[in-house]
Amino acid sequence: MRTYNLAIVGATGVVGQEFIKILQQHRFPVGNLRLFASDRSAGRKLNFNGQEIVVEETTITSFKGADIVLFSAGTEVSTYFSPVAAKAGAVVIDNSAAWRMDETVPLVVPEVNPEDAFKHHGIIANPNCSTIQMVVALYPIHKVNTIKRVVVATYQAVSGTGTAAMEELAAQTRLVLEGRTVVPHVYPHQIAFNLLPEIDVFLDNGYSKEEWKMVEETRKIMHAPHLAISATCVRVPVYIGHSEAIHIELTNRLTADQARQILVAAPGVAVLDDPCVSLYPQPWVAAGQDEVFVGRIREDNSHAHGLVMWVVADNVRKGAALNAVQIAELLVERGAVGSQ
Numbered sequence: 001m002r003t004y005n006l007a008i009v010g011a012t013g014v015v016g017q018e019f020i021k022i023l024q025q026h027r028f029p030v031g032n033l034r035l036f037a038s039d040r041s042a043g044r045k046l047n048f049n050g051q052e053i054v055v056e057e058t059t060i061t062s063f064k065g066a067d068i069v070l071f072s073a074g075t076e077v078s079t080y081f082s083p084v085a086a087k088a089g090a091v092v093i094d095n096s097a098a099w100r101m102d103e104t105v106p107l108v109v110p111e112v113n114p115e116d117a118f119k120h121h122g123i124i125a126n127p128n129c130s131t132i133q134m135v136v137a138l139y140p141i142h143k144v145n146t147i148k149r150v151v152v153a154t155y156q157a158v159s160g161t162g163t164a165a166m167e168e169l170a171a172q173t174r175l176v177l178e179g180r181t182v183v184p185h186v187y188p189h190q191i192a193f194n195l196l197p198e199i200d201v202f203l204d205n206g207y208s209k210e211e212w213k214m215v216e217e218t219r220k221i222m223h224a225p226h227l228a229i230s231a232t233c234v235r236v237p238v239y240i241g242h243s244e245a246i247h248i249e250l251t252n253r254l255t256a257d258q259a260r261q262i263l264v265a266a267p268g269v270a271v272l273d274d275p276c277v278s279l280y281p282q283p284w285v286a287a288g289q290d291e292v293f294v295g296r297i298r299e300d301n302s303h304a305h306g307l308v309m310w311v312v313a314d315n316v317r318k319g320a321a322l323n324a325v326q327i328a329e330l331l332v333e334r335g336a337v338g339s340q
């Protein structure tokens with residue numbers, strides 16, 4: 001069987017660790033795997049398929065012979081090193097925000113716009129976690145009944161910020177329960193037992209950058225440049241799993257049952273929707289799962305063509321590592337990678 005040489009940049013991080021897990025779970029045809037991080041983690045050993053791999057510092061010579069490089073080490077690292085990896089002949093799949101809105105870089109969710117993946121010039125961008133789960137749920141409906149407007153509120157887990165934020169939530173929770181003072185480090189305020197309507201920096205238009213990413217990225221992925229979208233993104237004291245209350249306005253009326261039928265048949269979606277027995281998606285249940293879970297599907301009583309739903313997914317898996325590995329699998333299936 002044909003194998004592919006892979007490299008992961010940011011291998012020691014939350015997303016990097018999930019990459020390693022998913023490559024094993026999916027039996028991705030890995031030939032050689034190299035793991036990269038900063039000089040802080042160089043020399044650490046990580047396990048892949050029972051084999052210990054030494055983490056190396058990322059340098060401009062790191063990508064020689066790599067077919068696919070998965071980046072999840074932040075925007076600065078991706079901005080600098082992705083073109084270096086692409087120039088060395090690899091296909092880069094980048095998890096950061098560095099290239100997402102670059103017109104020459106495809107922004108891909110395999111359930112929505114798989115064909116875009118093949119239009120790359122060396123770099124393919126993985127969308128923002130909140131955007132990925134939203135478009136997986138929206139697109140099957142949009143295909144049969146054009147969506148005109150989306151209003152979404154997110155409830156985003158701390159794992160979306162990385163390892164340090166997960167540690168901060170644990171430490172703060174302990175301190176609060178012990179009645180001790182909390183000093184925030186990762187977020188501007190305490191996150192334990194709290195909610196923060198601030199994700200990424202604020203823009204001049206009053207939205208946060210995370211909210212604006214949901215607007216721009218959704219339009220690009222769904223090829224819907226005029227889709228009206230307004231988002232409010234909130235960080236919540238949950239470890240894993242982003243939740244979203246999504247209100248959509250359609251061209252024509254769609255009943256809740258019709259929407260349910262469309263979503264049951266949609267790729268990557270699992271419908272959990274029986275309010276009578278309190279069955280609906282929850283982050284605790286979605287953690288570790290691949291699907292985008294949809295429930296609480298109902299017609300919007302305030303709009304003739306409106307629909308409301310509650311959408312939950314594991315932000316580290318479908319929101320990051322899984323989506324990137326699925327893009328790599330697309331390329332492999334079509335023989336569109338690995339000429340080295």
Ligand SMILES: NC(=O)c1ccc[n+]([C@@H]2O[C@H](COP(=O)([O-])OP(=O)(O)OC[C@H]3O[C@@H](n4cnc5c(N)ncnc54)[C@H](OP(=O)(O)O)[C@@H]3O)[C@@H](O)[C@H]2O)c1
Pocket residue numbers: 009010011012013014015016036037038039040041042058071072073074075077095096097127128129159160161162163164315316319320
């Ligand atoms: N977490 C999510 O749900 C999620 C979702 C979508 C996208 N992303 C994106 O994925 C990226 C990583 O997120 P994360 O949550 O995994 O963060 P994280 O847990 O903080 O891990 C960051 C990783 O980047 C590495 N790194 C930092 N500086 C580096 C440098 N100068 N050179 C090479 N490697 C460096 C770190 O290595 P050391 O161990 O050496 O520090 C670590 O492996 C970010 O761009 C983030 O926006 C995350």
